[in-house]
Amino acid sequence: MGLGPGDQQLQTPGALAVLENCDVVVGYRGYIDQIANLTSGKELVSMELGQEMDRAARAVDLAYQGRSVAVVSSGDAGIYGMAGPVFRVLTDRDWDGQTPSVEVIPGISALQSAASLLGSPLMQDFCAISLSDLLTPWETISKRLAAAALGDFVVVLYNPRSRRRTWQLPEARRILLEKRSGETPVGLIKDAYRPGQRVIITNLEKLEERAEEVDMFTTVVIGNSTTYTHNGYMVTPRGYEEKVTSN
């Protein structure tokens, strides 16, 4: 687990070693195709998007049969990734915690690739919030957005907008604006470290005009009350006092 396909500069030796040593690779078809150069000679189980629990069940079946299985996840398998479905299936089957043995290999998550392209937005406390209300009721998500605003967290939005889910991002913006200035910097990072990468810096007020540029491959980073922009970069000072003394 934990191989970010396509982002060669971000692949860790740990993830590559797992791929090298496994018998079977299980994953979403698009990812399996992207890492074809790393899987020659392996049995491949490629499945469709949205079947995470099925993919996990298949991987666990094979592991119980004694096969060494690698489950591919984009970003970090441990952050909204395939580690979840796999542990869920294992615990539902009353796994003894030892056989099959399971290892999660951390990778670079969207919040990190986004932050690295924006400057230094994550120098103070932050939270990650997924705007997908497929598995979490919007009421819970909305409560989290309000709490994030209250706590003055830097906020990273995962799954901000898809063709069908278009009202969640404007609603998130509205909730944050209740506590945060319209001038709060916002970074939109599209296809980070992939062909067509785009980095847009705007603010909470103007986010409304840019919303149509946001899709499922975009990560949205919203600054806290101390975040500022400087010539195309987004900077959160490490501390409040630091800002007071130097600005």
Added chain:
Amino acid sequence: MGLGPGDQQLQTPGALAVLENCDVVVGYRGYIDQIANLTSGKELVSMELGQEMDRAARAVDLAYQGRSVAVVSSGDAGIYGMAGPVFRVLTDRDWDGQTPSVEVIPGISALQSAASLLGSPLMQDFCAISLSDLLTPWETISKRLAAAALGDFVVVLYNPRSRRRTWQLPEARRILLEKRSGETPVGLIKDAYRPGQRVIITNLEKLEERAEEVDMFTTVVIGNSTTYTHNGYMVTPRGYEEKVTSN
């Protein structure tokens, strides 16, 4: 930037390439020593802990002189790491955003190595909170803890406890207990992926008894209301509905 010293399985090719191609390596003495095998032939500027702004200023000076400089940071340089001081120094000097050119190479942060060793705790919205009140007033930190509790975020605590800062962790526990059950799973990960690594799973109620085992090399992961433990692992289901249907 972004090389996690000591954690060879987590080093990305991007970070290694930067080290390979730079003229000068700037960093905390301990880290510079740990990556001695990767820096032969390089000019080394090793400085003491706590001098982050000085290290950044030194790196920026050298970059303005036309040298190619790598700044070493543990974990992810973009998460509470050296990217902050570097961008801070650059913006204070009215950097034009282009010369010197700056690249942040993301790495594996403590929240990820901790999560990977615990199972799948970060499958729902989470926040990272540093308990160090050196640069952030405790009042702000305490407000964030309360907000995190209110939003039912999984909470990852950075810098939970040092020899001098011992009351912050019990206080964080007290604040979270106002909204969260004493049975909420808590993972303590000490020296992740390093010699002496320890993984302890306890709960919010019993955290008090384990507090003395927590130090600056420990990351604390506190579950949300749906997180459960299973034979030594900590699992947050991906969604509330998922829990309802399968448990």
